Amino acid sequence: MNTLPLDPHVISRQGVGGKFNEGDPKMMVRSVLAAAGVFALMQAPVATPVMAADFVFTAIPDQDETQLRKRFGKVAKYLTSTLGVTVKYVPVKSYAAAVTAFRNNQVQLAWFGGLSGVRARELVKGSRAIAQGKKDPFFETFFIAHKSTGLKPSKAFPKGIAGRTFTFGSKGSTSGRLMPEFHIRSAFGKLPKKVFKKVGFSGNHSRTIALVQSGAYEVGAVNYKVWNREVKSGKVDTSKVSLIWKTPPYPDYQWTIRGDVNKGYGKGFAKKVQGALLSMNDPDLLKFFPRASFIAAQNSDYAPIKETAKKIGLID
Amino acid sequence: MITRPEPSPLGRTTTTFVGIAFICLIFADVAITTVDPWEEFRRLLLGLVTPDFYATDSVVLAIAYTLAFALLGVVLANAMGLFLALLFFSRIVRTGCAVVRAVHELFWALIFLQMFGLSPLTGVLAIAIPYSGIIAKVYAEILEEANPAPLKVIPAGTSRISAFFFVRMPDVWAHFRSYSMYRLECGIRSSAVLGFIGLPTLGFHLETAFKEGQYSEVSALLILFYLVIATMRIWMKRPLMPVYLIGAAAILPWGIAFSSAHIVRFLTEDIVPHPLRTGAGWEAFWDWLNMMVVDQAIPGTIATVQLTMIALVATGFLTIVLFPLISPLLLGKASRFCGHIFLVVARSTPEYILAFVLLQLWGPSMLPAIIALTLHNGAIIGHLIGRYTETVSLRQDASTGFNRYFYEVLPRVYRPMLALLFYRWEVIMRETAILGILGIATLGFYVDSAFADLRFDRAMLLIAITALLNIGVDAISRSVRTRLRLQTSLEQQ
Numbered sequence: 186m187n188t189l190p191l192d193p194h195v196i197s198r199q200g201v202g203g204k205f206n207e208g209d210p211k212m213m214v215r216s217v218l219a220a221a222g223v224f225a226l227m228q229a230p231v232a233t234p235v236m237a238a239d240f241v242f243t244a245i246p247d248q249d250e251t252q253l254r255k256r257f258g259k260v261a262k263y264l265t266s267t268l269g270v271t272v273k274y275v276p277v278k279s280y281a282a283a284v285t286a287f288r289n290n291q292v293q294l295a296w297f298g299g300l301s302g303v304r305a306r307e308l309v310k311g312s313r314a315i316a317q318g319k320k321d322p323f324f325e326t327f328f329i330a331h332k333s334t335g336l337k338p339s340k341a342f343p344k345g346i347a348g349r350t351f352t353f354g355s356k357g358s359t360s361g362r363l364m365p366e367f368h369i370r371s372a373f374g375k376l377p378k379k380v381f382k383k384v385g386f387s388g389n390h391s392r393t394i395a396l397v398q399s400g401a402y403e404v405g406a407v408n409y410k411v412w413n414r415e416v417k418s419g420k421v422d423t424s425k426v427s428l429i430w431k432t433p434p435y436p437d438y439q440w441t442i443r444g445d446v447n448k449g450y451g452k453g454f455a456k457k458v459q460g461a462l463l464s465m466n467d468p469d470l471l472k473f474f475p476r477a478s479f480i481a482a483q484n485s486d487y488a489p490i491k492e493t494a495k496k497i498g499l500i501d
Numbered sequence: 502m503i504t505r506p507e508p509s510p511l512g513r514t515t516t517t518f519v520g521i522a523f524i525c526l527i528f529a530d531v532a533i534t535t536v537d538p539w540e541e542f543r544r545l546l547l548g549l550v551t552p553d554f555y556a557t558d559s560v561v562l563a564i565a566y567t568l569a570f571a572l573l574g575v576v577l578a579n580a581m582g583l584f585l586a587l588l589f590f591s592r593i594v595r596t597g598c599a600v601v602r603a604v605h606e607l608f609w610a611l612i613f614l615q616m617f618g619l620s621p622l623t624g625v626l627a628i629a630i631p632y633s634g635i636i637a638k639v640y641a642e643i644l645e646e647a648n649p650a651p652l653k654v655i656p657a658g659t660s661r662i663s664a665f666f667f668v669r670m671p672d673v674w675a676h677f678r679s680y681s682m683y684r685l686e687c688g689i690r691s692s693a694v695l696g697f698i699g700l701p702t703l704g705f706h707l708e709t710a711f712k713e714g715q716y717s718e719v720s721a722l723l724i725l726f727y728l729v730i731a732t733m734r735i736w737m738k739r740p741l742m743p744v745y746l747i748g749a750a751a752i753l754p755w756g757i758a759f760s761s762a763h764i765v766r767f768l769t770e771d772i773v774p775h776p777l778r779t780g781a782g783w784e785a786f787w788d789w790l791n792m793m794v795v796d797q798a799i800p801g802t803i804a805t806v807q808l809t810m811i812a813l814v815a816t817g818f819l820t821i822v823l824f825p826l827i828s829p830l831l832l833g834k835a836s837r838f839c840g841h842i843f844l845v846v847a848r849s850t851p852e853y854i855l856a857f858v859l860l861q862l863w864g865p866s867m868l869p870a871i872i873a874l875t876l877h878n879g880a881i882i883g884h885l886i887g888r889y890t891e892t893v894s895l896r897q898d899a900s901t902g903f904n905r906y907f908y909e910v911l912p913r914v915y916r917p918m919l920a921l922l923f924y925r926w927e928v929i930m931r932e933t934a935i936l937g938i939l940g941i942a943t944l945g946f947y948v949d950s951a952f953a954d955l956r957f958d959r960a961m962l963l964i965a966i967t968a969l970l971n972i973g974v975d976a977i978s979r980s981v982r983t984r985l986r987l988q989t990s991l992e993q994q
Contacts, residue, residue, distance in 0.1 A: 250709045275619075276710065278699035281953050282614065289618045304955055350534055350864075356953035383534065385865045385940050393714055401535040401864040467940050499954060501775045 239271040240264070240450060243287070244296035245280045248411050249391045256473035257296075258327035263470060267461040270450060278355030284308065291448050293446050294458060298326070299437040299490040304500065306484055311444020314484050315455070317411045318461040318476035322486065324437035326368075327410040328430040329394065333408075334403045336429045342372045343430045350383040352402040359437050359490060361390055365406030367493050368432055393417065398426040414475060436490060439482045469478060510985055511916065522814035525807040531871065532644035534864030542713075542862050544635040556718035557706045558882020562752075563726060567751035568704040570695065571623070574628025576746060579681050582636025587665070591643035602634030602973035605931045606691045607853075607938065608945075608964050610698055611952050614763045615771065621753035624700045628960070633683060644669065645677045648984075652778050673937075685737065689730055690851045697853065697938075699755035703853075711857060730849050769912050778958070793959060800938070801944035805970065808867055808943055809930040812874035816929065817877030817922050820886060821911065822919075830895060830910055841888070856936050870936045870943075873930055882921045886914050902988035909940065920987035927975040936966045944970070 206228060214285040242264075244257055257274040264272040275292060277283045281300045286292045288308045297305055306312045329341060330336040336345050354361020366377055373380045387393040390411035398421065412428070415421045440462055446454050463479050471477065494500045510514075535541070557563070588594040610627035617623045651668045660666075664772050696704025703726055710718040770778060776785035825831040826840025852873045861871030890910060937945020944967045951960035982988075 196504065249713050251713060277619075278705070279696070279953065282619075282699050282953055284955060285615060286618060289620045308955070356950055390711060396864075399535055399541055400537055401861075403973060501779075501956070 193422050209305055211330040213316070217263065226312070232266040232487045235497050236473055237478065238449070239273050240268065240294070240446075241273045241275055241291045242293045242294035242296070243275045243277050243470070245283045245284050245301050245355075245357075246277060246389060247280075247298065247355065247361070248389050248410065250276060252391075252473075255376050259279055259473060261463075263459070263465060263467070264461055266455060267405040267464075268454075279485075284357075287312075287441070287443065290443065293422050293443045293449070295441055297439060298357075298440050299435070300363045300494055301357055301359070301485055302439050302441050302480050302497065303487050305441055306359075307500070309383075309443055312441055312484040313455070314486065315443050316479045317319035317439040317482040317486070318474065319478045319480050320476070321438045322436045324360060325371040325434055326364045327344075327409045327412050327428050328365070328404060329405050329407055329412065329426050329430075330404045330429045331400050331402075332425055332427065333400065338427070338429050342368060344372065347373065348382055349403040350385070350401075351377065351501075352385040352387045352396055352405040353377075354387055354390050354405075354407065356386050358390075358408075359407040359435075361393065361406055362386070363499060364432055364435055367497055370497060376431075395428065396420060398422055404429075410475060415460045435493075436486050439487070440479075511919065512839050514919070514981065514985060518767045518810070518817075519814055522810045525810045526843055529807055529811060529867045529871075531868040532864075532866050533868065534866060535862065544714065545716050545719075545858070545862070548718075549720045549723075551717050552720035552724055553715075553717035553884070554721045556715060557710070557722060560703075560706065560725065561724070563696070563701060563703050563706055564729060565752055566624075567689060567692045567704075567726075567730065569698065569744075570624040570628060570694040570702060571685060572745055572749045573625045573693070573753075574692070575632060575681065575685045575688040575927065577625065578632030580685070581633035583677075586635060586639035586644060588638035589644075590638060594637070598634040598637045599969055599972050599975065600634070602631050602638070603927075603931070603968035603975075604631060604840045604964055605693065605935050605967075606631050607698065607935050607968070608948065610695050610950075611960070612964075614699070614956060615645040616767050618763075619699060619753055621951040624695055626693065626703070626755075627695060628688050632688065636680075636684060640673075640677060643673050647672045666885060682734070682737065686733060686849075688732055689733070690849070692714065693726055694851050694853050697857075707854065708857075711861065723854075727846060727849055731845065767842045767957065772961045774962070775956070790962075793962055797947040797959075797963065798944070800942065801947045802966065802970060804867075804941070805930065805933050805937075805945075805967075806942040808870055808933045808936070808941070808970055809974070810872070811867075811871050811924070812878070812929050812933065813922065813926055815871060815875040816878040816882065816925070817918070820874050820882045820918055820922070823879055823883030824886035824890065825910075825915065826904060827884065828910065830890050831906060832895065843886075844884045846856050847876050848884060850877065852877040852932050853935060853939070856939055858939075860939055860941075865940050865942060868931070870939075870941045873936070874932060877923055877932075878929055882918065882925065885921055886918050889914060889917055899940070916985075916987060919985065923982050923987065926978045927971055930971055930974050 228340055242257075242261075243252060244277060246253065254274075254276060257276075261272045275286065278284060280298070282302055283292075283295055283297065283307045286298075287295045287305045295302075295305065302314060306314070324399070330343075330346070332350075334345075334349060336343060353365060369377050369380055375385050381404075383402075387396050387397075387405070389401075390408045393405040393407045394412065394415055396402050400464045410429070412421070416423065442455050442458055444455075446458070459481070464483060465471065491500070539569055554560070577748040585594055589598075599977065606627045609630055610623060613623040613626050617626075641675040645667060651672065655664055655668055672777060692700075693707070694748055696702035696706070697708045699705065703722055707719060707722045707726075710722060711715075715815055728953045766800065774786055776782065776789045823844065827837050829837065855873035855876060856869050859872055863869055890913075893910070895905070895909055897903055933943050934948070937947070938942035938949045940946065944963055948960055948967070950965060951957070
């Protein structure tokens, strides 16, 4: 049987490959084998009662990953030194992945947003919100707009955003999705996709700012802390994008811990973790959050978030 | 009286498809919404010419993981695929294979993430499962087309196993080998893309770099990715295979917690429709189903079909433009070399990544998806057709230039080109769904939203609909190909 080169499987027979010779793969495999133990990004080890395993936490990817790695790398170091177990931070790509990792006990602690925290605690019986930033009970969402829209800052809800293109942050975000969608629906009595010419999900708050600044979207909803930080650090071109409205305050971010950590890491471990988080007062560490300090939190603090999410059909 | 000649079936089919695509295009949203798209494009180009190979931490490990997932996934798929190919006479096996390959590996990965978490099993199975469905089909076709003569001359009483290994295998072995190499290339691409949803492959860093606008890092990662694929034929030697496999298995961190309880929970609770799970009754279930179909499945399906049809026809047009780049009938050696490079880059770049880039530049519309799908698939089919023209010999006195292209070459390649296009139709549709994850409102958009909301019941329903749609398109494509007597692999006359 002779097959003409029409067969899809002949596609890669041709030899452009011969032109390159960088990177000896065998060498690479060997060096990787050596390096595997050091990096091990995927390593989220088992928490068994017998073996004092590493304590692993994650965080919702709400902004630039570089920023998150810096911040939570420091937190991991701090917790390792205060708790007496090795604490590791595992980065994830989505809010849902953070919740799933928590649900499946691949992480035992997580820095969640309001909505992801509610979802996680709903899925993991006995899990508790234990700490939040001092100002997190009064979180805000900022609506930002490209200068070409001519929208001006206002105290009242900016009805002029109707008919424009609009971007949320991540689909699972509290400040980037839940609260802005709630206010848009209350103001117009319609679904966002009926209010706007086009609705998108940027993925995270840094992206939202970038997309509105570039004009890819005319209006966007962003976490006020990320906005303030990026404005302060000079990353935002305020001649192109500006703040037009602030939502009323609502409870947002918090640390949530699984209910069964005491079984895995010893009696009173959850309390120890809470204590460590609340006494985190190194300004260098707090600066990266950015939070002035941490205060105690409990599940009931987030009841309004749960209500809102139910109202707009984000949870059943 | 002049009678108009009957339009050829080939012409009619072409007109029909171009017509459908045109109607789809009228209703498609293809606006560039970015106010200043070229500013970002300039930054991207600048980044591409100034690659920064030191920007990514543990990039070597990311490459190793990319290869490890691909190798293990493809090898496993080859074993399962071969086994299933032997059972392809069974309708159940054929249907099962059609179903598993109708679901894109990214969707498989999203499902396995729920069951196994971020464990190596998720990555390996996300590649192995759909690939075994594809491989089973292709191997079954190869076996079917194999020369039956040797089977007739073996002594009576030869066992089926001996007959298979000593009579049939030697005949088809070369085809299996070349196909599995092609699959490995696909596997590396898939593996890289799995990083976009959190597996630690090249895509993980690529997504981060893209999102943060670190285009020099993007450039470096892409170059490394092309190098891995382009050098595949050098390092992928059969005697080294065991070494690679052991290496691949060794570097993946298998010791990750996942319990069978999670798998059971996913299968028996998470994916049960919410009204039934909470005991709200059948009436509530029908309301739920109705809401899902009206609000999500129908608009998603329309967008999916629309995008698929536009991309399919656009791919056809692009193929006609691209294949001459590597055709010895039309171009000289030096130009063909450049053509090869261009086609390799265009087809090695996963359409997911292309669409991702274009979306950043042009804002949200169907345009980035159309261009990405067309470029990627046009490069693939263009390459195959270009290679095909190597086997075509023209008369000594054949015309030259445009006349040669239009009157000698194009008519000769048109039929095989259509065959490949229809063959690829289903692939394009599968990719279309996936682009929804990037925000284009195809079925994939709704699937992604369901996963983001941790509503796995909705996700599974939508994935099932996506799969049905793919199977449907596959069936239509097969019947069109049969009717037009188009063959993707032809017996040489």
